[in-house]
Amino acid sequence: MAGLGEGGIGDNLNSMLRGIIPGLNTMDAPVHPAHTTDNQSNTDSIIINIPTEGGGGDQGEGDPSGNNGGGAASIPEMRNLKTLLDRTLLFIFLLCIKILIDHCLGLFVIIGLIGTFIHHNGNLRQQVIMKAKRKMMKMITMLLFLLFNIFFVYYIFNDQQLYRSLIFRQPTYETMDFWTLLWIVGITDFMIKYLTIAVKGVITMLPQQVLTFKKRGKIYLIVEQFSQLYRMLTPIPLWIQYLSTSESHWCINYSLVLLYIIFKAGTLIDKIKEVSAATKGFCFDVQYGVHLATGGSTTGQACPICQDEYTDPIQLQCKHVFCDECVSLWFDRERTCPMCRAKVAEDPAWKDGNTTLYIQLF
Template identity: 35%
Template sequence: MKLRVQNDRPDSKRALKLRESPAVMQPNPSERGVLAGNGLSLNLQPELLTGTPFTATAAAASNADSSEVRVSMTGASGDSNGGASSRRSRVNSHTHSHAHPHSHGHSRGQLHSNSEPELDPPDPDGDSGEPSASLTELRCLFRWIQKSLPFLVILCAKLVIQHVLGLAVGVGLLTTFLYVNKNIQTQVFLQDRHSKLRCIWLLVFLISSTLLLYYTFLSETLYFSLIFLSPTIEPLGFWEILWAVGITNFIIKFLFMGIKCLILLVPSALVTYRTQGRWLMLTEELGQVHQATAPVPLWFRYLVSYQESDGVSGLTTGVLLALFYLILKLLGLYNQRTSLLKTVRIFLAGEHTGSAATRAQCSEAGDVCPICQGEYRDPRVLICQHVFCDKCIALWFNREKSCPLCRTVITDKVYKWRDGATSPHLQIY
């Protein structure tokens, strides 16, 4: 199609020619001057009109004699009309010749914009780089979670129903541990004012919880794990081993927490506060060693086990994995041995903070302990010359290394197990 567009100004000598087919569209000479400004007058053949949209303000008229269609177009905005009027009023040929191609360019741009569909705006995240890509991935992940949430809820409900007994046992063990551990620390903090009845209740509570658990799973003989034997769990899968190791770990914690309750039941006339702290610290260290060694038979049995279809290769791989596990376990116990030996040394030799304070030093300090705000009982003076009660400063150094008043470092290690606390760490390997 051949298209020729002419401006309606009489002094225009340029024409825009587009060649797309043998048919010719020419402006009607008799209709020039109908539109003002940037108006265009085009004569189109009727068969070429189909499928050629014009979105600008247009008026189409059919000429039956010439079989042509005339389409009149106006400018896209008021600025273009004003620009055309000002250009017609100019007499400078250089300015006119410079503005005339601009007018044709504007008309051609308007025609092009009307004859082609509008493109989509560019994606703002296209050139934004890596942060925007990360945000896009997060949005996709959020959409996936949002769509998959109903299925995840259904799956979790099914898992809870299948393992309701095991989950109930786990929740019960955890709450029992937290409750007893907090109460033991409170009773140790109260020193001579602690309640013997509360200690007895904690001891009975631990014993009853342990017996109830072992009675519930009597057929699995889980108590064998306490004496380094493998329980009768069938089938011996990963989750079964993990569950048995977790229960054994909690039971060992309960056992040594019961020993701490027995230490608290000893009259203070027989056991001083410092001696009580050493016993509590030694008990916790021995409990951690027991927790570290109890899972060894279970994991060794699991690693060595193999299917008959695996043959010799499966047995060889299992033995190698079990030996590698034993080596790692021995290295861990060797590192733990240092802490245990130091605790035993302190337990046997005893440890005192500072030296005994004289009456003059107590008088200079005001005869009032800064910690308990009472009269001195077995006063001790530190290297910084501050005086405290022996029990008060011993309780302080269960958690701190420095003086409570001047923050001078007094000891090189905090023996935190003296306050009766039990480690919440779950030893599962």
């Protein structure tokens, strides 16, 4: 009964299980490879590495935690996605080059119109800030250049009769595709904005005896609001024609036109409300504070804005005193007190002579 000696039962059972299930070290404590002995290296055991789902390598490869899961399985797909994106970006780049080649003239014209608008819009704002020190010759040059640009664009594209869209009529095109529609709408939008800057320039050139600087901000606002309303109306006939003459069934075409009209009606109602508010604001003077009697506590003091003696001083809610005209012009650009930054006025948008760069495409 040698097999029943000390440790005999355990050794025999271990040998039997190893013969049945290779690679299973039953009843053996795990031993680090660095601590293995010569006797352990002579053991007739077979070790089989069974890869887990998505594994494909040693344990812990690709996963810092040592657990092979779904993240490792998605690595090949992620690599394929990266390759697909690289090829797609290359195709988009080639497509952009093709569009540039086919529409190079139109793109150059649009870029030129944007640059001209930004330049003259900034010049007008500077002249508005200068008030009585504005440069009349510079204003006249700006007006002539804007009018020349309008005439030049319509003259170059006279065969297309783009000016017809200003009076809500269709330019002369055999077919109205998407790119043609964007071209007509974009040109019309910039021409109206050029006219808007020209009108504001004429207002800026008026002498103070005709129109005080205090009221000009309200007029700039009215001009801008009417300009934006007009720019919202001019694309309507173009989009109705484009949506109603597609190759789809007539029911789908008229459904698209109806949805467009409903959407456009909502935006037009909001804009009409803004125009009405701007008009009412011009009829009533906004009081930013309490007018003080000339002299008294303001005698010998200077307005913090103009650095001159007070003219028709006004005290704001924050107790700071300024000239009425100075603080009115200040609130045409800002909404807070020049001294303590307390909020006093509402949004001063478009009162400084600025014209929006936003292109009304629909």
